[in-house]
Amino acid sequence: MATTFEGDELIDVVVRLPRKAIEDTLLTARASNPESEERRHLAAKAILAGRRRRAKKFAGVRFYDPSWDMILELYVATIEQRALAVSELCSLSGGSTTTALRHIENIEALRYISRGPDPDDRRRLIVTMLPLLEDSLNQWLDLQIVAEQLGL
Numbered sequence: 001m002a003t004t005f006e007g008d009e010l011i012d013v014v015v016r017l018p019r020k021a022i023e024d025t026l027l028t029a030r031a032s033n034p035e036s037e038e039r040r041h042l043a044a045k046a047i048l049a050g051r052r053r054r055a056k057k058f059a060g061v062r063f064y065d066p067s068w069d070m071i072l073e074l075y076v077a078t079i080e081q082r083a084l085a086v087s088e089l090c091s092l093s094g095g096s097t098t099t100a101l102r103h104i105e106n107i108e109a110l111r112y113i114s115r116g117p118d119p120d121d122r123r124r125l126i127v128t129m130l131p132l133l134e135d136s137l138n139q140w141l142d143l144q145i146v147a148e149q150l151g152l
Contacts (some may be wrong), residue, residue: 041079041143048072055094066093067103075137076111078129086115086125112136 007138040149048069055063073092079083084092104127107113112133 036142037079038139040138041076041147043141043145044072044075044079044137048076059064062075065093066095066100067107069093070100070103071112071119071133071137072106074127075134083118083126085118086127107133 033065051063051069053059070089070093073089074084086101086104087097089104090097093100093103104113104115108115112130114126114128114130115125
């Protein structure tokens with residue numbers, strides 16, 4: 001049985017859907033996908049690696065966003081089940097310790113992270129990502145992945 005009849009013409013229909021509807025559909029599908037965490041992990045690592053490459057390529061130019069760098073580093077460390085001490089997070093920020101500590105205090109005041117004693121070494125403070133930050137970053141990374149898939 002033929003699927004088309006002689007003389008039938010195909011009619012092209014262009015459907016314009018709001019970007020939000022497409023993003024929501026893709027995000028819903030992504031949230032139920034077991035590979036989502038791994039994709040987010042890889043996306044966060046790629047962003048960090050790209051930021052480091054950029055800094056090396058443009059020697060002397062200060063690309064400086066300590067809060068964002070620390071958030072991404074903490075996200076990756078959390079997924080990899082590595083504890084990050086305040087001192088380590090400060091050094092990963094790319095800036096001075098004093099500036100990094102101010103950013104950590106601000107992020108903590110917003111209830112995105114918490115600091116507490118290291119169970120193995122009470123002299124150190126460990127930074128922990130709170131669910132609000134993890135959820136926000138997961139959503140942001142999902143949008144980045146969707147935007148990349150859409151070629152945006």
